[in-house]
Amino acid sequence: MTKSKPDIARLYRMVMPDHLCPFGLKTKDLLERQGFSVEDHPLTTREETEAFMEEHAVETTPQVFIGGKRIGGYEELRVHLGVDPPFEEQSDTSYKPVIAIFSVAALLALGLSFHQYGTVLSVRAVEWFISLSMTILAVQKLQDVESFSTMFLNYDLLARRWVPYGSVYPFGEALAGILMTAGVLVWISAPIALFIGTIGAISVFKAVYIDRRKLKCACVGGATSVPLGFVSLTENLMMMAMGIWMPLRSFLL
Template sequence: MTHLYQVDGMTCKSCIAKVKSELLKLGEITDAEIQLTYPQARLTMSSHVSVSTLQKAVAKAGDYKITNAGGMQVHESGGDQSKNWLKTYKPLLLVFAFIIIVASMASFRDGDFHTMHWMHYFMGGFFIAFSFFKFLDLKGFADSYSSYDLLAAKWYSYGFIYPFIELGLGLAYISNWQPLVTSVVTVLVMGFSSIGVIRAVMNKRKIRCACLGAVFNLPMSTVTIVEDLLMVAMGIIMIAGLA
């Protein structure tokens, strides 16, 4: 069986070597793939090893902490995979659900449902909510974002600027300020951001998705691609409707 874990405290190749060495000393672990990006440890076991046992092992290597990577396990049955998928993405699904409900309620005017109004409220709520989670740990977000975003990888400070861009877009949508300009900026920003996401997923990189900042350990997946491209598609629809 193979499990994925998050290991906090590693900063260099020396850390990787020390952590791997201690983990492989456990007889039940037959293989250990360690990296600096999330999830940092991919452990193959002949029999299950508890997290507390793993923690004792990595503690011998230094000031490191190992935890389950969002409850993810590789090579599970279909039922277990579905349960773990829901558990892993529950925060993201809840955020989307709340935004959809609020946007829908706000879009009913005089008994009629206005699609364009709904899109304004949805996108405004999306950007404001997602920027909020990023602001909770700006540095943590910047670290995660720089691991896959093309611009943040070359210009680390962009990771600190990006949440402000999202917040600005959210406020612009809610207040209906320059809707055409706002939609164009959305398409450009989210379209460019999606390139790094798509590349990471296509390369099967096991890293943390920074969409909800560093608060939740969400793995990068096609869910992230859909999220980004949905914003791009809605932005294009709004541009077409305003043109």
């Protein structure tokens, strides 16, 4: 049986001394992984690129042609190949950031537990998971405190009454998370976690479940695609739980 030849795709992308288009590389890689034979046409000068865009009435490169038909750039190619859903079905919200954060925090907690106790099944592993989650989430917010505090004002009840609270919040969350990870100064970390967690939980519950508002969550920073709701409520409930548990744990032990 004769093996069929791979489909041919023509790719036009910028390959200049001072600029190698990253989307051009990603497009070429995607086509090859999908089994296409790529006819690569590098656009090596600004003049050549502008002439190409004018000829085909496009504003960007790369551009892909399959079967004589122009498909478009990298994002259009992903839709054409079925990698992504059609643009009209795509959502501007995603849980990927928090899934990544909680997954990494969980694995770190399990690793620390195994290193310290020789087992991943320990109470400290649960504590580390929450405290590390708090710390990583705080880092996300601290990358752009101004942007975070602006989004935070959409729903946080205390920030609406005292605007600077939005700028203080990430530092408080980071401090509480770091101290709880170390297991020291519980008399500082526990009240902070309990306070910001309680205010946050009430604010999110009111905004989402009482007022029925559809907002973006500031939990992973100001440039977020995570919808406000279960994730943010969970973050705050975890802080509340740690704020109660850590002093109780110190008393019991």
